[in-house]
Amino acid sequence: MNPFEKIYNYQIINRLDESNAVALTSQERAWLRTALAHASAADAFTPETFGKLNRLLLEEDFFDHRDMIVEKAKSKERQVYHPLLRALRRLIVQGKGMRLTSRIKRGGIKANQPGLPVKLEYSMVKREWYLLWYSSRGRSLMATKLQSIVSIEETAMSPERVDELRRKVSALLEDRKELAVIEVIPAYNAELSRILYAFSCFDKTVGYDEEKDLYRIRVTYLIDESEFLLSKIRFLGLRVKIVEGDGLRRRMRESAEKVLGRYGVERL
Amino acid sequence: MKVVARFFNPDRTRANFVRERVEAQGQWGTVREESDSTFLYEITVNGIYEIKPWLRSFGSSCEVLEPAWLRKELISEWKEILGYYESVREDL
Numbered sequence: 001m002n003p004f005e006k007i008y009n010y011q012i013i014n015r016l017d018e019s020n021a022v023a024l025t026s027q028e029r030a031w032l033r034t035a036l037a038h039a040s041a042a043d044a045f046t047p048e049t050f051g052k053l054n055r056l057l058l059e060e061d062f063f064d065h066r067d068m069i070v071e072k073a074k075s076k077e078r079q080v081y082h083p084l085l086r087a088l089r090r091l092i093v094q095g096k097g098m099r100l101t102s103r104i105k106r107g108g109i110k111a112n113q114p115g116l117p118v119k120l121e122y123s124m125v126k127r128e129w130y131l132l133w134y135s136s137r138g139r140s141l142m143a144t145k146l147q148s149i150v151s152i153e154e155t156a157m158s159p160e161r162v163d164e165l166r167r168k169v170s171a172l173l174e175d176r177k178e179l180a181v182i183e184v185i186p187a188y189n190a191e192l193s194r195i196l197y198a199f200s201c202f203d204k205t206v207g208y209d210e211e212k213d214l215y216r217i218r219v220t221y222l223i224d225e226s227e228f229l230l231s232k233i234r235f236l237g238l239r240v241k242i243v244e245g246d247g248l249r250r251r252m253r254e255s256a257e258k259v260l261g262r263y264g265v266e267r268l
Numbered sequence: 269m270k271v272v273a274r275f276f277n278p279d280r281t282r283a284n285f286v287r288e289r290v291e292a293q294g295q296w297g298t299v300r301e302e303s304d305s306t307f308l309y310e311i312t313v314n315g316i317y318e319i320k321p322w323l324r325s326f327g328s329s330c331e332v333l334e335p336a337w338l339r340k341e342l343i344s345e346w347k348e349i350l351g352y353y354e355s356v357r358e359d360l
Contacts, residue, residue, distance in 0.1 A: 125285075127292065235325035237345050241352045249353050256350035258328035262276075263343050 026060070033057040040081035082129045082146040091117050097157035100133065101150040109150060113137060116157065116165045124201050125228050134165045141172045176222045180229070180245035184215040188239040195239055198232045216243070230255070271316070272334040273309045273323055274302065286329045293322065308333075 016023055024032070035041060036054060045053065091098055101111045119132040121143070129146040157165075184195055192215060196206065203220040217240075221229050230251055233240060242248050277284050290299060290309055297311030313319055316338060323330050324342065332339045 231325045231327070234327050235321045237321060237324050238348055253350065253353035255327040256346050256353065259331075259346045260343065260350065262328055262331045263339070263346075265343060265347070 029057060029060045033060045038080070043083045044081045044086070046086070084131075084146050084149060084152070085120060085129060087152065088117055088120055088131055088146075091152075091154060092119070095157070095159060095162040097155040097162075098133070099153040099155055100144070101152075102144050103148045103150060112153075114155065115142070116162060116169075118166070118169050132169075134169050136165070141169055173222070176224070178221055178223055178226065178245065178247075180219045180221070180248050181243050182217045182219060182233070183241050183243045184217070185239055185241060186213050189213065189215060191239060195236060198236055202229065226251075269314070269316075270310065270312050270334060271319060271323075271332070271338065274306050274331045274333055275309055275326065276329045276331075277305050277307070278329070279305070286326065289326075 013023075032053070036050070036057065042050060044050075090096075096117075097114065098117055099112045099114055101109060101113070104110050113135055114137060115133045115135045117131060117133045118141075121130045121132055122128070123130055126145075130143045131146060131149070133142050133144065134140075135142050182199075184192060188195070196204075196217070199217060199219060202225075205218045207216045207218070208214070209216070219229065226248065230248060233242065233248070233252065234255065242252060275286055275290055278286055287299075287307065290297075290307075294309060295311065297309050300308050300310075302308045311319065320338070320342075323332055324345070332342050
């Protein structure tokens with residue numbers, strides 16, 4: 001691309017920006033049309049938006065990959081979209097309080113719990129949507145499956161109170177954060193991208209020590225996610241080794257001993 | 269190639285997350301009951317490149333029964349993994 005073309009493109013993009021327009025390629029439009037054909041799509045948008053998008057894309061090619069691509073290593077899809085996502089997302093964005101009625105584990109219902117919805121999270125372990133919220137009665141951070149929510153009622157909350165509770169939540173989440181350092185065994189360096197893919201759900205940074213030809217992955221995770229992290233480390237087997245994180249190292253040793261016990265191997 | 273593995277149900281918890289995960293991710297494999305605490309999983313695959321890490325990710329909740337060579341491979345891998353963490357013992 002020559003410099004004049006670049007300047008020209010830049011101007012066009014600026015214009016579009018100023019007029020609040022987004023340019024989509026035909027491929028992106030075809031994908032969007034395919035996404036709208038998904039069974040969950042009707043729940044994911046308001047009827048107006050859903051109808052409008054469908055009308056706009058009527059002329060587009062329908063890229064039906066379902067005949068061409070077979071997804072073999074697929075997990076059973078339990079929940080892609082939950083109807084409450086949209087309503088809750090709005091409450092969170094607008095900084096509203098709520099009164100939540102939900103089913104509890106051992107049966108029964110907990111009604112009208114006041115609090116602030118904080119975050120929507122898709123659990124990769126349970127393959128389900130969760131609402132993280134701060135309970136003003138229990139003064140604690142809660143995680144409730146959207147599936148268990150019976151009803152939500154919007155309540156007014158002052159912006160100051162919303163800020164205060166959000167700060168509390170960040171502090172609580174910060175407290176639950178743990179750090180692990182995982183080393184890639186150099187013989188497996190060629191598989192680095194596969195190894196990092198296994199940690200794709202986690203916040204991480206990767207460092208490389210040139211002298212030792214050693215990759216180190218620093219993973220930040222919440223305490224309740226440690227079992228999930230461990231399953232990923234077991235998945236990778238000999239490729240990685242936890243070098244920092246005493247709790248995780250201990251759990252890996254216990255696992256290895258217990259597995260060998262299952263196989264009837266005597267302690268060496 | 270036929271792969272057979274025994275899975276152990278978790279003892280303490282109400283939810284059987286082992287069974288749930290095997291059923292959700294186990295592809296075309298089949299599950300059959302074995303005892304109160306275990307079930308068997310059987311699948312025919314072309315290679316073990318994908319299934320081996322998956323079976324290993326279950327840790328002590330999974331024991332590979334067949335083929336014998338895969339069982340042996342996993343035993344020797346777990347021995348090496350134990351070696352990675354042997355030093356943890358002294359810190360306790």
